[in-house]
Amino acid sequence: MIGTLNSLVDLVELDVGEPLDVDAFARKHATTEYHLRRMFSALAQMPLSEYARRRRMTRAAADLVSGAPSLLDVAVAYGYGSAEAFGRAFRAVHGISPADARERGGPLSTQPMLRFRLSVEGSVPMDVTITTRPAFALAGHAAQVPLLHQGVNPHIQEHIAALAPEEHARLKALSNTEPPGILAVTEGVDPEAPEGSPLTYLHGVAVTDTTPVPEDLDVIALEAGTWAVFSSQGPFPETLQQLWAATATDWFPSNPWRLRPGPSILRYLEFTGTHAACELWLPVERAR
Incomplete structure (x- = not known):
């Protein structure tokens, strides 16, 4: 997987003016677009589309300050149909217009080219169990909350406290x-x-797919499939957040499994508020 991600980074550099065909790339490398995007996002801490946009604007800025013939020429070279659309994308990354960059040379926000490497230094100890489950459902109270990568999510805390x-x-x-x-x-x-x-965050429980569920509860129905169950313990919430990252850096690259679409399920075995022992259930499928 590490080699595949680096090849994907190389593709971003080659196809600066064309939309990335990630699906075709994934098929060529015997994986899926879903798994590839999830692994890239987990390791790079940004979506693939954001990285590609930042790299294109980094290279476009270099073209501008080094004397490109015209703004439109640069816009077309990087896949934009008009100077206006290019200008909006450029300003979103650099905070200044292409004309200002061309005239003053900056300041510019540079996105370095990524290179993924597999390292086990500081890795999170974890036990992994592969289990195949019949169809089941998750029932409970759901809420829309913002995605946060670090620290305790106060929106989730508020949702739970309100129950x-x-x-x-x-x-x-x-x-x-x-x-x-x-x-x-x-x-x-x-x-x-x-x-x-x-x-969507759901505070709930697992039930069989034939269990009658009260109408006031939200339900997520799950098809039969395979799950990878990662166990770990340590300070909360750092251990959980590091555990998810470790699945991407340590486990998936060296095991014949990949993520399939579905929710992630966290089960607390022990929780004191500052320390947690937990299981992270991720839906997986055998990599071809």
Whole structure:
């Protein structure tokens, strides 16, 4: 996977004026566009589309300050149909217009070319179990919250705090299949989603697909499939956030599995507020 991601970075450099055909690239490298975008985002801490845009604007800025014939020539070279559209994209990255960059030479915001490397230094200890589950459902209380990569998400905390104690007891009583107990579920995270993008957070439990669910609860139905279950423990929330990153840096590159679309499920085995032992359930499929 590390080699595939570096080849993808090379493709960004080659096709500066053409839309990236990530689906065709993924098929050529025996993987899926979904898995590739998720791995890129997890490791680069930015979506692939954002990286490609920043690299193109970095190279476009170099062309401008080195004396390109015209703004329109540069715009067309980097895949824009008009100088106006190019100008908006340029300003979004650099904070100044192409004309100002050409006249004054900057200041410019440069996006270095990425190069992925596999390193085990400081890796998060984790145990992994592969399990195949029949169809089941997740039932509970859902809310739209912004995506945050670091620290405690206060929006999730507020959502949980708003639930009455007896509601937690009702959910626990409803749980009747793996993974057991109260679960923290995130769904709807697009591989291209930057930080701050909305996602669905569900505070709920797992039930069989034939379990009657009260009408006041939100439900996420899941098809039968394989899950990778990662176990780890340590300071909260750093351990959980590092665990997710470690699946991308350490586990997926060296194992014949890839992510498939679906929610991520967090099960707390122990939680003190500052320390947590947890399981992270990720939907996977065998890589071809």
